[in-house]
Amino acid sequence: MVSPILKWAGGKRQLLDELYSRFPNSYAHYHEPFFGGGALFFDLEPSNGSINDTNDRLINFYEHVRDRPEELIDTLRSFDDPESDPDPDRRFSDTNRKGKEIKNYYYQQRELFNNRPYDDDYDELEEAALLLYLNRTCYNGLYRENSSGGFNVPIGRYSNPDWVRAEEIRKASHVLEDTEIRNTGFEYILEVAEEDDLVYFDPPYEPMSPTAYFTDYSAEGFGKEDQEQLRDVAQKLDERGVNVILSNSGVMYEMYDEAGFYVEVEGATRAINSDAENRDEVDEVIATNVPPKERRRAGQQGLADF
Numbered sequence: 001m002v003s004p005i006l007k008w009a010g011g012k013r014q015l016l017d018e019l020y021s022r023f024p025n026s027y028a029h030y031h032e033p034f035f036g037g038g039a040l041f042f043d044l045e046p047s048n049g050s051i052n053d054t055n056d057r058l059i060n061f062y063e064h065v066r067d068r069p070e071e072l073i074d075t076l077r078s079f080d081d082p083e084s085d086p087d088p089d090r091r092f093s094d095t096n097r098k099g100k101e102i103k104n105y106y107y108q109q110r111e112l113f114n115n116r117p118y119d120d121d122y123d124e125l126e127e128a129a130l131l132l133y134l135n136r137t138c139y140n141g142l143y144r145e146n147s148s149g150g151f152n153v154p155i156g157r158y159s160n161p162d163w164v165r166a167e168e169i170r171k172a173s174h175v176l177e178d179t180e181i182r183n184t185g186f187e188y189i190l191e192v193a194e195e196d197d198l199v200y201f202d203p204p205y206e207p208m209s210p211t212a213y214f215t216d217y218s219a220e221g222f223g224k225e226d227q228e229q230l231r232d233v234a235q236k237l238d239e240r241g242v243n244v245i246l247s248n249s250g251v252m253y254e255m256y257d258e259a260g261f262y263v264e265v266e267g268a269t270r271a272i273n274s275d276a277e278n279r280d281e282v283d284e285v286i287a288t289n290v291p292p293k294e295r296r297r298a299g300q301q302g303l304a305d306f
């Protein structure tokens with residue numbers, strides 16, 4: 001069991017038991033087309049298969065975790081405390097691109113991250129390190145972009161921020177060793193998933209009640225048409241004999257019920273708000289084509305693990 005390296009909106013750590021209880025007794029390869037922080041993947045530690053996300057900086061990060069873990073760790077070690085002064089030897093030590101004063105190292109790092117590509121200076125390894133650094137030192141530890149794609153979260157208040165995470169990177173690198181990493185839309189799964197594989201879909205969705213009006217729904221640009229396209233892809237996988245498990249907003253209950261999936265409502269608390277009082281119980285559904293009698297028993301390891 002490896003901890004996710006990044007904190008990511010919609011992370012599924014609280015849902016792990018629910019997801020495992022829908023797993024088939026055995027499967028061949030494991031795929032996660034909406035990877036984000038990969039909570040289930042890292043907990044499961046699959047030995048092969050594929051992961052994917054449309055966020056190119058996120059995927060650049062995981063490629064470096066897999067292929068260049070020691071260089072990534074060394075780069076992270078070279079970074080300073082977020083509250084310290086900007087590094088005078090690097091760009092944006094006084095002002096950002098818009099001429100606004102930069103007061104500390106955190107905002108210099110954020111500006112470097114947002115200045116992709118940094119003219120001649122652009123370096124994918126550094127970008128990967130900056131993503132983790134910002135994730136570990138920003139307010140609330142979340143990744144958020146403004147409409148023009150800039151990471152815009154302010155500095156967080158941590159007494160002792162740990163942005164290196166050397167052991168987590170090494171372990172994650174080992175788990176990712178034989179995993180194919182893609183940076184495209186979720187439909188790629190139709191190219192790679194084979195009979196008896198297992199696919200876990202966790203698309204972007206907003207907390208809402210199952211009675212909310214369906215056409216109002218849209219999260220992170222993932223709207224009604226994307227949801228319908230995802231359902232079509234899930235059905236094609238089902239016809240191919242691929243095991244499918246999907247978590248989604250409660251409003252998607254009927255769509256998957258009508259498509260012949262087993263759908264159950266779960267009340268899950270989602271780690272988006274730092275303020276505990278705002279953490280509403282949210283109706284989520286888990287849909288799967290794995291019949292109850294073919295699911296592994298609670299606590300039982302998949303055959304692939306022996």
Ligand SMILES: C[S@@+](CC[C@H](N)C(=O)[O-])C[C@H]1O[C@@H](n2cnc3c(N)ncnc32)[C@H](O)[C@@H]1O
Pocket residue numbers: 008009010011012013033034035036037038039040052053054055184185186187202203204205220222226
């Ligand atoms: C709910 S998050 C996944 C969270 C993840 N399960 C975890 O534990 O952290 C959804 C992810 O889907 C990605 N995404 C959005 N649209 C996508 C698309 N069309 N195809 C693939 N990934 C997409 C987002 O960048 C985001 O990282």
